[in-house]
Amino acid sequence: MRAVDPKHVRAYGDTLDDGQIMLSFSLPVPFGEEAKEAARQLCRQMGLEAPQVYHAHDLGEGFTFLTVYARSPHTVDTTQLRVTKMDTPHLGKDAIEALASEKFTRKIRVLGACTGDDAHTVGIDAILNVKGYHGDKGLEAYHCLAVRNLGAQVSNERLLDEARAFEADVVLVSQIVTQKDCHRSNLAALIDLAEADGVRRDLLFVCGGPRLSHQVALELGFDAGFGAGTLPSQVAGFLVQRLAAR
Amino acid sequence: MRAVDPKHVRAYGDTLDDGQIMLSFSLPVPFGEEAKEAARQLCRQMGLEAPQVYHAHDLGEGFTFLTVYARSPHTVDTTQLRVTKMDTPHLGKDAIEALASEKFTRKIRVLGACTGDDAHTVGIDAILNVKGYHGDKGLEAYHCLAVRNLGAQVSNERLLDEARAFEADVVLVSQIVTQKDCHRSNLAALIDLAEADGVRRDLLFVCGGPRLSHQVALELGFDAGFGAGTLPSQVAGFLVQRLAAR
């Protein structure tokens, strides 16, 4: 049997290179053959072949929901993929503590908050609270860290004020609500404010949330970003190693 | 609020023109950040923006399953959609019988079969048997039709032999199995054989099955095609009107 060609990888249904993919979406087009044809045309514009509308449902109010299977001829060269990953190695709690006690004489001061109108504290709490996440202890359990958690709905202004008062080394920001990309504007605004206040260089700025990634965080001017399923030790490990490298 | 522009229709998630669509597929790429990036690249090749991998699952054996949401900037001009539809109007049983008794002096002879290796008789039976489908009586219940059902796994050769013997006016072919497009080759082969035998013009050739449509049937050289959910009266109405028009 032919082997996968890593330079020309296609989607796979049940046979190499069959390019099978599934799409689903709604169109503001009344239910009927025309809506199905519109769906097929949309797929063809994506370069897809032989689009088959398997399910079309009349949503009413001039809308149709469609589920389409099609063949994608597109190929990806997997030998050329570049992914922005955090470059610090993942350490366990003990290794982190050891590194910190070797490098620092005082505790690293970490200030966390969920900012803007966002009131989802579970994520930041999972990172900060002793209890931690998925059996991995939170930052409060680290001997080398001094942690303060401001909770939810903290404005960027207040966050920076508190950072000054707490003499923070690191600011951790959580953003969970992402509708209309409000997390991006909120986060970018924080960095702008920090620049304006002249404190951007003095602090490590780290953000997290289910729709964030290291790559997005860098784009927004942060030092690091953590996505869904992050473990506290990943965050602690990053902080200690990055500050140690300074 | 802005109204839908029928010349530039986009996919709709919760806001006009947000272009939200969902895709899912597998890639023969080992699970990990690279697989996610490969998925995003595939989406970008489709012209999609801001692809978000929401779910990636390690299938093992070097495969990854991915579910992606993205924004499609593509637009469809719904004022220019052309759909091949059956042009004969849909009549009820009584109207069909009336038309037939007016136009024909003898019964129309209808021969049906599920051909090739295909053994799915439920579809053709739904069209032919008295019982019918979804409360709509089958062709055997029509006074104006004389029906013979050859059942399943009938070869194209035998079908044409039987058509001759039965002095059929119409041949109904069902194709349910479609793997590797075998329905298309089977159906095309029947028409070729009928052409070679010189009987193509003497008979109406009609096909049906869940993956067939009028459009596909015409492409394959048939006179008509019927898809999923077809009612017997649609078929009877087509036959009688088409033959009456001859």
Add this chain to the structure above:
Amino acid sequence: MAGLVATFAPTPPGFGCPPLDLDAPTVARARQLAQHIAADVQARLADQSTVAIERTVLRLFGVTGATADGEPLANRLVAQLHAADLLAGGVAQPFCQALVHTGLTAQALAQAVADGRVDLRTHAGARTGQAQAVGAQLAQAGVARITARRQERQALIGRLGQGVQPLKYVIVASGNIHEDVIQARVAARQGADVIAVIRSTGQSLLDYVPEGETTEGFGGTFATQANFALMRRALDDVGAELGRYIRLCNYASGLCMPEIAAMGALERLDMMLNDALYGILFRDINMQRTLCDQRVSRRISALAGLIINTGEDNYLTTADAVDAAHTVVASTLINEALARQAGLQTDQLGLGHAMEIDPLRPDALLLEIAHAALIRHLFPGAPLKYMPPTKHMTGNIWRGHVQDALFNFVGVLTGQGIQLLGMMTEAMHTPHIHDRYLALESAQLVFTGAMGLGSELRVEPGGKLEARARQVLDEALVLLDEIAREGLMTSLSRGHFAEIARSPTGGRGLDGVFAKAASYWDPTADAITQALIAHGQLS
């Protein structure tokens, strides 16, 4: 007028939760403790009012609208008095006094005050008989408007009919009321019985209700009277077409509880998320403020025939689903008692519950059924609102869709009243137009197939299911006992609920609380009390 209240869909015959053998004395004791806790809270707060309550008085008098810079007139007037420390007697007294003095309508007067043409502060003092009469008359008119909307609902339901329980409840949350309207109408066509318009993230902390139709929310759309009216009309239209009354739900919650309750009552909303405990725990709203506000909001809802939905369905998003299941039970019992004291009837008690059990945990379904059946048996006849496990939803929409289906199965098996439908995209975005359709279609499938099942199955006596229900009830009793001893407000500062601790003087909005003077007067409260007594909702 009993039975007129929420006009809730009757349970179809032969459709009910399998019986559960609970210990009757334990149930009775738990309910008794809850009543004690509720009475104690009311007694402690009896002498306080809040700026929100006073603004509500004005709204019931007929004051609407905002200043050019968007400050609602009700806010401007109350804030002015509060700043001058002239609010202790209530806003009604100076306002009615000024009405008498100027001869203006309520709305015109409010506008005049905002424009600086009349100064309410100069009217503060003792109330005259004339002012008292004007106030009583305006309050009566307010009550009459609400009662009219309630009768309107009654008539519409009588004419159109309504969905079968569990009612299918879905949210719209585009942030833009016009998109919300489209999506709500689509949802109704796909089988939704209740449309909840989710609010923008920030609104619960706003100490005013924005004005007008809004198109810019995050994670939801602002609750405004104009938005209420727009959506009400849209649902009435589509409901008439479908031959099914479609209920509208919003949030009388946050810093403007009673005001929003009043607006909802005036615009014929049918349900309101309404829970001080939720605000305290999840929005850090001051407990004195919001418990005062809640009482008034619930009395208005009682009058309006609205169903309230409490927020216990949120507790286990922060606490452990199995260890803390009893906190949900304890809290619903307290919330029931608080609600009944405000005049809400059984068929208005849409107590919220959700168990957030990790669906991958062995016996997840067994535990879910045990908890759901327990709550069902504790509140017979109440239109319980049952919420799916949201926190265990991930980007895996496929498994999520099945999780939601299993949850829907538990809902219909245990005879819940209102089923908040989970969406497979829960972990990703507020629902897309078809997410709702898919959720509704799936729920309909499960409900149709399993409708009669609850009556055909029995719980194994002495088995695990029964044992779990009894255990949770026992744990709830212990907690209620503790709360009854220390008082609800102290308890809240101990973090018993949702693993969150709040102090009586912490949180937002305490500055809006004030001690009532002996002369405090609120004619709307009097009118509402009279009406509730007349309706048999209070005695």
Add this chain to the structure above:
Amino acid sequence: MAGLVATFAPTPPGFGCPPLDLDAPTVARARQLAQHIAADVQARLADQSTVAIERTVLRLFGVTGATADGEPLANRLVAQLHAADLLAGGVAQPFCQALVHTGLTAQALAQAVADGRVDLRTHAGARTGQAQAVGAQLAQAGVARITARRQERQALIGRLGQGVQPLKYVIVASGNIHEDVIQARVAARQGADVIAVIRSTGQSLLDYVPEGETTEGFGGTFATQANFALMRRALDDVGAELGRYIRLCNYASGLCMPEIAAMGALERLDMMLNDALYGILFRDINMQRTLCDQRVSRRISALAGLIINTGEDNYLTTADAVDAAHTVVASTLINEALARQAGLQTDQLGLGHAMEIDPLRPDALLLEIAHAALIRHLFPGAPLKYMPPTKHMTGNIWRGHVQDALFNFVGVLTGQGIQLLGMMTEAMHTPHIHDRYLALESAQLVFTGAMGLGSELRVEPGGKLEARARQVLDEALVLLDEIAREGLMTSLSRGHFAEIARSPTGGRGLDGVFAKAASYWDPTADAITQALIAHGQLS
């Protein structure tokens, strides 16, 4: 050697179907009638053999391979004798005679005959003592090979362990054995316990078994001994890695029933779809042919410790799910009797059932539970194979995924043995690689959550569920009574099952049936009988 048979996973403690109060005399009578029907069929066919059976004898003697134009040697030899009307005494006699005469090995002899170097026809006649001894010895060797594979399975399961019931059964059907292997290994990693390799559409009507590894099937992949071996190795490898024995399933069905059973036994398949009734009804195979073939195939499977799966799960794809539910029950009882007469033990009876109830019909789930529980109670200890409603699957994958989840719930609630997992894309294509993953993940979710539920719930005595189960059983009894009176073959010509009528002399393959001469000799049958008696599977 009892218990060694299918080595089926034991039911975990506390996990079982809620008890059902069936009428014991009705059950006893139904089973008695079924035994009578089965005995009658066997008696009528006792004097017949078929070309497929004779080819099986050769295969058990060790003959494999095909001629250059793809005709299997076994076919060539038997066809030659049959054409010359020299088959009535069985193929063993001339073949063994020729072996003695030429001194060749079985394989070499077969090749020589195919090449035209030896003419078997000249060896037909009475058998010599020498030939008899050679035949018995070859037959013994065949039985020994099968027994060795059976012991191998036993050892592997002992070492690796296996899945928990309901075993998760999925299909692979790419048409290409190499893609099938990839997909099967992926499925095993995602939790599959049984991999069924679906056959190409045409194979059941082929009167020979293709040779070699195949890459070109439609709707499935050809069953060949080489494909069996390839897949067996792949599953053994991944199973060793996962620490779980992965079962392999194929089809001993169609015109080559006993041959495929033999190949499966030799390649350590674990399950076989095996049902003459299915072939008669759904493939129009002649009933005399396939009932003869079936008996031999089942004896081989009995010996191999294979689980057979019967085809009643197909009946309601053509007949009405509710009206004809009793036909499924009647047929499983007959199939059980036929199976036991062939030496199959309880833990080899993977009787198939599926109810194909329209999921949108009210009480769909209630009926589904009633039917599933009825079959469960009729065959305690049997690894019942339970199939999802396939005919109600449509292009709506979303609803379909939920339908399958509900079905999985019924399976675990009623303690089924083998759960054929539905795929959301059922109406569209044979499964894509991730369709299987999604189905497995969903099933795992449902099974984990509901594992203990069957033991915690009881059926309401005298309720709808019990009544429905009793009604279906009563109807099955009436049908069995009728079949017992007229005989199975006459019944089949009346269309009692699946609404399809077949005549005893119609259909495919009758030309391959022949009357045995008095001298008929089949040493493999004798060896198998001895072994089955030795194992306590026959008496």
